[in-house]
Amino acid sequence: MEMKERIYMISAIVEHKPGVLYSVSNMFRRRGFNIESISVGESEQSELARMTITMKGDEATVEQVVKQLKKLISVVKVSILDSENTVARELALIKVSTPDARVRSDVINYTEIFKGHIVDVAHESLIIEITGDTDKINAFIELMKPFGVREIARTGIAALQRGMRSVKME
Amino acid sequence: MPRMSGAKALIESLKKEKVEFIFGIPGGAILPVYDALYDSDMKHILMRHEQCAAHAADGYARASGKVGVCMSTSGPGATNLVTGIANAYMDSSPIVAITGQVPRPFIGKDAFQETDIVGVTTPITKCNFQVRSAAEIPKIVKAAFYIAYTGRPGPVLIDLPKDTQTEEDEMNFDEKIEFRGYRPTYDPHPLQVEKAVQLLIQAERPIIVAGGGVKASNACSDLVALAETLLAPVATTLMGKGAIPEDHPLSVGMLGMHGTAAANHLVQDADVLLAVGMRFSDRSTGNIKAFCPDGKIIHIDIDSSEIGKNIKPHVPIVADAKRTIQSIHNRLIQKFDRKERSTWLNRMQTLKNMHEEMIKSVGDGIKPPALMVEIRKMLPNDAIVTTEVGQNQMWAALYLKAYKPRTFISSGGLGTMGFGFPAALGAKVACPEVPVVDIAGDGSFLMTEQDLASSIAWKIPVIVVILNNSMLGMVAQWQRLFYNRRYSAVDLKRIPDFVKLAESYGAQGSRVQSIEEFRAAFKEAINSDVATVIDVPISPEENVLPMVPPGNALKDLILS
């Protein structure tokens, strides 16, 4: 029976110390799991970090990923986030060419519609900061392409479950 | 808190873990530790290659059930340990490897003999540590031993920058260790136990498959008791060999690519398969899509990532093997009143008889299956047998019966040629009272024979029986069966005179041409106080049989 592939979000609480990101990413590589994105940062407890991993796969693969993550000694807690009850956001910085005033005003207008911010202004370019789910960011980037996108930096998804459900250490 | 150097703290910590032996080789980056060792009464066994140090620690661990310790310098010393660490990882053997490292200020500068051994060993250790300050050493050593030994056992590496070995600090040996991300589940879930019991009660054709986890959790006698109640045959994986005495009426030997006809057919025909502490490796299952096609599978393992990795069980149980088997058995006795299972067990007996037939030798010269039987007859029940890798290993697994747990030691997961001899040295150090025999191939033995020197130097008298076909025999067998006899790079052409080789180290050597000569030489070897190498010429045309060709289901095996 072939199982359907889809995008999964996994939230992992890990020890905040050197080598942890390496052991996690190395495990993904060696077991042939494909990560779409991974983001790491301090969590609500300073000695623990939260990793948000998005990956494409079928149910059995994702189950294995969770088990293999749990097996790593430096990984404290792991959950699959269900997309209905999860807030997932990504931040992107996009540098766009603005050779003349007309382009510049178009870009600024679009940025406002997408609730982005202009965070750097130079003679021939702007840097736009935009947050949202992956679809929104992709849509915005598509919109900017005709103007000339020079550089993009994306953080990957950070996600938390809504309400009182949580993936945290008690 | 006592003040001392990191090196001294390491030795003190090892003493607290009751370490008696360290297998190792010194070098620049680990000198302070060796200096501290000079004043200690801990026994260091100087090996001739770090790979052998790691395998010896592994053999020691498998024979004794305790953690084995190996040690090396940085760079090449550490990388030489790698094969041994990978081997211990695949076979879930608890060892702690200690490596020197360049001083902290030099790390990352490509200093002399700097290798990122923590990076290298991340995928082949259960966990690894690099010491950042001397004061961490007691805690890290405690953690390393705890992690290596508990849950699913495995290797742990501690990397010690040289300046953390010389740094002095107040040492706290009583600090508690706590792991937020490591809490093995020991107790089985009662509902899962109940489901397993239900399946077993209804089973008409049950079989138990025991893996290395049964030995690791000391569950062997519990497993045998359950099998007896259930009237179920017991097959083992290579790693599980010895979990049931192989002269037990319910023992059917090893399953898999070179499994017995009994184990392979019964596994295929079973309606309920109870798998304990095994991981459904490709060598055990044959074509996994055709594995136990009509059976319901109960899978017990302490490592949850093994459940569902290769096969989806009907009843998964993540827990310690011993506790689970005991729970299942306790529940089962209350409801189970079956007194016989004649059709299934008669079939078992017929298949087992086929196996005995295969031992009867035909033709000239010494036949390996008969030789294995002979060796078994001459050894006491608690003697330890290790193997190299290849045909020698499979002949030993098939025809040299193991009667007790921890008496059969072989490189299963990694299949490391050169493992058997240093592992035998480690096993002999752990169990000096019993004979220890390495069943070897000529190719494998040549990979680690230099440690005959350490066996003499440290008075570790093991016996090496070389099944000498002047060939990389197992590879030749595959070329014979699957590559139309196109023998490519398997003829060793020029092998040393193993008798002279042994003698040059101060060991004993002999060459035998018949079973009678073998008996005499082996008897002498058992009583010898130096290592003995017995060279047994065999035909290069021998095949190890039975064999399930790769890709086949277990029932499609070649018998002759």
Ligand SMILES: Cc1ncc(C[n+]2csc(CCOP(=O)(O)OP(=O)(O)O)c2C)c(N)n1
């Ligand atoms: C370190 C290592 N290198 C290569 C192999 C591949 N290999 C598997 S069996 C084998 C032949 C072993 O020959 P020998 O030790 O003489 O044993 P025999 O099969 O003849 O009993 C080889 C080369 C291996 N398992 N390990």
